[in-house]
Amino acid sequence: MVISVPKPAFPDVPNALGVPAMIRNPVAVAETEASVIAGDLIETLILDQHGPWGIYDKTGKKIAASQYFLGLDFSKEYRVSDAPMEQGAFQSYNKVETPFLARVTLACDGTGFFGFGGSSAFGFGSTAGETRQAFLAAIAAAVSSTDVFSIVTPDATYVNSNLVHYDYTRTHRQGVSLLAVTVGFQEIRTGAIRRFAHPQTPDGAETTNTGLVQAQTPTSAQAAPASTAGVN
Template sequence: MAFPVNVPRAPGVPSVLFAAGAGQIISLLTQDAVSLFSGGSLQQPWGIYLGGSPVVLADNVVSFDFRQQYTISDYPVEQGAFASYNKVQVPFDGRFRFSTGGSDDDKSAFVQSIRDIIGDLNLYTIVTPIAIYSSVNLTHWDYGQTATNGVGLLTIDVWTEEVRETGVQAMSNTQSPTAASQVNGGTVQPVSATSLQSAQTGAIRSSGGRLAG
């Protein structure tokens, strides 16, 4: 007995029974193909923002990569074995690839917009259509040009890293440190004074409480 084959509807494919969700797959493939032939640019909102405005003057966002890592700490135990005792979240990093074409002035403005902020201490926001990541700072940028690459379309990679702000403890109406009561820190064993210390003590007594110069 022959069974119908589930295949998507596409040019050159016979009219047969379609698989469930085939139309959505074809739509996604079509979108990727259009993006590929249009230079792979991603439209806004994509980019690095400060106060609601993009800070990198680029024509396109070619790609964005997000990395989040956790580190499991361990310590040695008997017989050379190790035991895990903690899991630490490492600050995430986001990596953009921007591109700009046009005139040399456009490309110079593109480069200068990154150069102006790469060394500052501002906290920026990464904006993508599916997620927003706040409190990041720029840590790296690079680009290259050759006789056949980067002449018409300049591409620059920009890396960002999460900045975690620590809380500052504020106190008010505190007592003076001199009002604190004495605390017994333990028993102090007496030690005999050295000959130099004895001589200095005698000199202070003979001078009325002042050490002779």
């Protein structure tokens, strides 16, 4: 007895490097891509629900209106100074705190999926492209500025940091629907300068830089102390 085995219309072979071109089910490919995109968006939504995330300026505004947080890499370092001693020994004599460094990954899908406005559920169309362009323009403007920002997470808030770097990757497989940008921050420390408006003696006044000045012949009153001391 001959048993006929049904042949599938489309092969169940992954579309990977080295696999020859085959006729594939276009519906299955679309479902896979949609599933990956939806999974990324759902994971981000869950991340947002666990607490406040974001980068804010001194007025409490987000660095980019269409941003949402994907991840944070934070590093803090102290440096200890040391000097060589006799017989191969060394002596440590100072410990200095260095500015913290942070790398934050932000994303923009250019849609209204998270309430930011857009054109479609998966970030395609002219409106989505314009939103991503505005997102990149806002980050580029922040990098070139001297403003300080606060990195807010559910665990801690890192204040007084300046945006010093950003990078992103856009290929035919990455960044088409969800544009992820990594931005780098460095801590900025400001210190107060003590000034005395009315010192008791002229020697207590601070040196003031008035720019370039022309040399002038001293007056008799200015030259008298030098002549008295024997300097001609």
